[in-house]
Amino acid sequence: MSHLRILLVLLVLVFTPALSELCNPEDKQILLRIKKELGNPSNLSSWLPTTDCCGNWVGVSCATHTQPNRVNVLDLSDLHLRKPYLIPPSITDLPYLQYLYITNSDNIVGTLPPTFTKLTHLRRLHIRFTNVSGHIPDFLSQMKSLEYILLSNSKFSGTLPTWLPSLPKLTGISIEGNRISGAIPDSFGSFSKVFKTMTLTGNRLTGKIPATLGKLDLEIVDLSDNMLEGDASMLFGSKKHTQLIHLTNNKFSFDFGKVGLSKTLKIIEVSNNRLYGTLPKGLLSLNDLRWLNVSHNNLCGEIPQGGGLKYLHESSYAHNKCLCGSPLPSCKRF
Numbered sequence: 001m002s003h004l005r006i007l008l009v010l011l012v013l014v015f016t017p018a019l020s021e022l023c024n025p026e027d028k029q030i031l032l033r034i035k036k037e038l039g040n041p042s043n044l045s046s047w048l049p050t051t052d053c054c055g056n057w058v059g060v061s062c063a064t065h066t067q068p069n070r071v072n073v074l075d076l077s078d079l080h081l082r083k084p085y086l087i088p089p090s091i092t093d094l095p096y097l098q099y100l101y102i103t104n105s106d107n108i109v110g111t112l113p114p115t116f117t118k119l120t121h122l123r124r125l126h127i128r129f130t131n132v133s134g135h136i137p138d139f140l141s142q143m144k145s146l147e148y149i150l151l152s153n154s155k156f157s158g159t160l161p162t163w164l165p166s167l168p169k170l171t172g173i174s175i176e177g178n179r180i181s182g183a184i185p186d187s188f189g190s191f192s193k194v195f196k197t198m199t200l201t202g203n204r205l206t207g208k209i210p211a212t213l214g215k216l217d218l219e220i221v222d223l224s225d226n227m228l229e230g231d232a233s234m235l236f237g238s239k240k241h242t243q244l245i246h247l248t249n250n251k252f253s254f255d256f257g258k259v260g261l262s263k264t265l266k267i268i269e270v271s272n273n274r275l276y277g278t279l280p281k282g283l284l285s286l287n288d289l290r291w292l293n294v295s296h297n298n299l300c301g302e303i304p305q306g307g308g309l310k311y312l313h314e315s316s317y318a319h320n321k322c323l324c325g326s327p328l329p330s331c332k333r334f
């Protein structure tokens with residue numbers, strides 16, 4: 001090989017990465033500002049002006065189809081920040097962002113900035129294990145592209161926003177482990193057909209749950225660890241497609257023997273409430289049922305024997321008024 005050819009090959013090798021960079025230059029500048037707004041954490045050391053943000057940068061992905069090579073995923077997780085920082089304001093300048101994850105960072109504090117409404121393509125917003133606080137802001141109601149809102153294990157307070165069902169594409173909410181108080185709004189019965197997940201566990205919710213919730217066909221409903229009361233039987237229903245119902249640690253009170261059971265149920269957790277009546281008749285015919293806990297209620301009658309139930313521990317049934325039969329002591333006959 002001539003020296004010239006070797007030189008050419010070297011030139012190609014040196015300049016190819018720069019020439020083939022996919023990262024949009026504006027997105028790159030915005031990301032570098034975000035890094036600065038977080039105090040240049042060492043976890044973002046892969047975010048370098050000289051490298052391609054599409055592919056080489058931790059927590060950054062770019063779109064391939066609709067807006068090719070525009071940043072559409074930003075995952076700011078496990079950053080190990082050394083002091084408190086606000087949610088970096090420049091995030092809202094990424095015009096094609098679809099997925100935003102801010103998780104496992106005690107040192108992310110403050111409230112959600114109103115400029116979030118600029119993120120008109122945002123589909124998923126996850127804020128989890130942070131110290132972000134404040135009410136769930138009303139300006140989120142303008143973000144019609146939102147498909148999932150997860151605000152968990154942070155310091156959110158105030159009440160549940162009544163406008164949530166007005167987000168047409170919303171498939172679920174996980175608002176858990178915060179300080180949300182008050183009642184579940186009546187409007188929650190009007191979520192669209194695509195809405196399948198409602199997780200509100202570990203808050204300070206009180207009062208009765210609205211009867212309108214009976215209109216929903218939820219796959220997952222978790223209201224556990226609140227102070228809710230009254231009837232929750234409308235969450236059940238034989239024509240629904242529910243897989244998980246978790247109502248543990250509330251003050252719900254209704255006749256459990258009368259609920260309809262969807263064939264798709266896998267997990268039923270209702271312990272530590274004030275349920276009365278018997279166990280529902282259809283339990284034995286639930287082929288997918290993997291977990292049942294009805295302990296600490298006021299239930300009575302004989303535990304159905306067989307099916308998926310035969311492996312359950314007695315603590316799944318303990319502390320009721322007069323449940324009996326295996327794995328509890330046998331029923332006394334008169």
Ligand SMILES: *[C@@H]1O[C@H](CO)[C@@H](O)[C@H](O)[C@H]1NC(C)=O
Nearest residue numbers: 042043044058077078079080
């Ligand atoms: C982030 O930084 C911490 C502490 O410096 C380190 O333990 C962790 O592995 C880093 N994570 C990533 C994804 O670089």
Ligand SMILES: *[C@@H]1O[C@H](CO)[C@@H](O)[C@H](O)[C@H]1NC(C)=O
Nearest residue numbers: 083084106107108109130131
């Ligand atoms: C975040 O919350 C934790 C737990 O409540 C607290 O110990 C910590 O000091 C908070 N950090 C900041 C930066 O506010």
Ligand SMILES: *[C@@H]1O[C@H](CO)[C@@H](O)[C@H](O)[C@H]1NC(C)=O
Nearest residue numbers: 271272293295296313315316
């Ligand atoms: C059922 O729930 C009770 C109270 O919440 C708990 O103590 C018990 O361990 C649970 N049983 C099973 C099998 O999970």
